[in-house]
Amino acid sequence: MPMTMTQKILADHAGLDSVAPGDLIEAKLDYVLGNDVTTPPAIKVFEQLGVKEVFDKDRVLMIQDHFTPNKDIKSAELNKTMRCFAREQNIRHYYELGRREMGIEHVIIPDNGIILPGDLIIGADSHTCTYGALGSFSTGVGSTDLACAMARGVTWFKVPEAIKVNLTGSLNEYVTGKDLILNIIGKIGVDGALYKSLEFDGEGIKSLSMDGRLTVCNMAIECGAKNGIFPVDDCTLKYISGTNPERYAKGEYKVYKADEDAEYSQVIDIDLSEIPLTVALPHLPSNIRKASECKDMKIDQVVIGSCTNGRLEDIGAAAAIFKGRKVHEDVRCIVIPGSQKVYRQALDNGWLQIFDDAGCVISTPTCGPCLGGHMGVLAKGERCVSTTNRNFVGRMGDVESEVILSGVPVAASSAILGRVGTPDEL
């Protein structure tokens, strides 16, 4: 039976020759992931299970990023629970704040060369779907599933059917992967891919950078998808040859290709050259508009960062726009490099100086304001243009605050203009 990429990865990890949509399978996991919010409840469940050791200390990833550096005593206690467990279990991929490997989970896990094509990963964070950009299968779960997976290194899945997104053409200047995924979500709705895979294909893929693909897959969850996945091409191989030269040289990865005659529940054709600079207005990521149609919307804050848009390319794009310009007097702009590596590169490239000269706040890597945790929470009536992933009611602060989602070029331009705006207006 012909299979999609996702189905092939699942079949292989379940030891089966083939799988079909709807099959319930038990699959072997290459990695399991948790963060400072989801891991402490998982540790409690893990202890209730009566298991002494995790299935593989090198394959359980514990990343503190949501409320770090700890915002209050309770979050410090959460982190302490995770830190003590990680030390006790000798977890390899637990890092302290400030270390070169450290940062936001979905920024550092691909960038540290942990995930390679063909891997199967679950994570107790909904944006775990990010790694599909590398041709792996990754999806989000809750703390109980995380705990059981930490114990056994396996979990069960229902094999998803797939939607194929066929890309042609190439993106215009300043238009990014973020604009593409917002347009897909706008087209099919926040439940348009519920329980399904979003599989990307077509010659348009080659015009998307790896950072752009990571952004696209990161937000697959925002249309309900189980996972988003890109085929492996030269761009992927070049990326992993840099992130993990050793495993790349040894060929320790597997390239899966969808069968020509694989079945899809829906095919969406997108000409990348027709994607405009886009924003998603409150309070759903599907509520999209052309950025150029929202120029009367004044703003109080801009956030540039997160697991969606805190990568090197994102921070570099922001620096290019802020160079020689100033943040509008009514706006505070918070720039959050997604990892210590991105932070250091931004320092070496002179970008931090540009941000500082422009009047931006430069934050340590953290999820912080994206989920209304800290480092930029909004007051009643305030409005923020943000490169993050959700604009739900109360997401970044007060229930009467508003988040407008965009890519980096629109966010940076808006910070300078004091309202929603685009780079051509600067």
Add this chain to the structure above:
Amino acid sequence: MRVSGKVFKYGDNIDTDVIIPARHLTSADPAHLKEHCMEDIDASFKDRVQPGDIMVAGKNFGCGSSREHAPVAIKASGISLVIASDFARIFYRNAINVGLPILECPEAISKINEGDTVEADFDTGVITDVTTGESFNAKAFPEFIKNIMACGGLVGYTGSELKA
């Protein structure tokens, strides 16, 4: 397993940020979470909800974050069942794992009103609006999922299976 209670009705795309806002995720204690359940869209929910009450909502219930705190908060509030047109997949899995009964039944959603008294039989999937007298059929879960619910979640179920 049969449940009965008064209905709290909500719309489509009820996300995990409104079920339990992230600012309250510094503790996973159910007693703490229930104090803030639904507060960003229904501030009086926690004061009005009675043990056994039923939540009814539209499509894509529980979209957004993977936080298991969301079904835990609803369960701790005393809600005995959530009926929705459909559920976001991570929430769906988490609800089963923490033992929060859920049923998918699109046709019931448009007919059941806020404040109605509803009875449901989790074994058969039959939902009855006692106030209007109308009945609906949701697809019942397979036996092992019912057993997970009966054990209060995956941990209790795994424990009981290990003993068996």
